[in-house]
Amino acid sequence: MIDIQKVKNGNKILVPLGASIFLEGNIEDTSRVLMGVGAGVCVKKDSKEATAVVENQIKELTHIEEQLAQRVSYLISYARNLQKELAVLMKE
Numbered sequence: 001m002i003d004i005q006k007v008k009n010g011n012k013i014l015v016p017l018g019a020s021i022f023l024e025g026n027i028e029d030t031s032r033v034l035m036g037v038g039a040g041v042c043v044k045k046d047s048k049e050a051t052a053v054v055e056n057q058i059k060e061l062t063h064i065e066e067q068l069a070q071r072v073s074y075l076i077s078y079a080r081n082l083q084k085e086l087a088v089l090m091k092e
Helices: 047-091
Strands: 012-016 021-028 032-038 041-046
Touching: 032 047, 041 047
Parallel strands: none
Antiparallel strands: 012 021, 032 041
């Protein structure tokens, strides 16, 4: 993730236009950013506030990833147990 605080006015950037098409541009104001809030809507936010929002999203996603990993581990264990039970039933 880019540290917004390190971006300076006048830095060059690539502005995505879509389908791998970019324009070259310059940063004019690093104190505020446009941030998507859903449904194609963007709002202006202070760069520090935007950073905090992104950090919270990362924490949430990390937590969800951990939960999914635990669930996958449980399902793998459950499938192995079923496989063992099937093997026993096939021998009978």
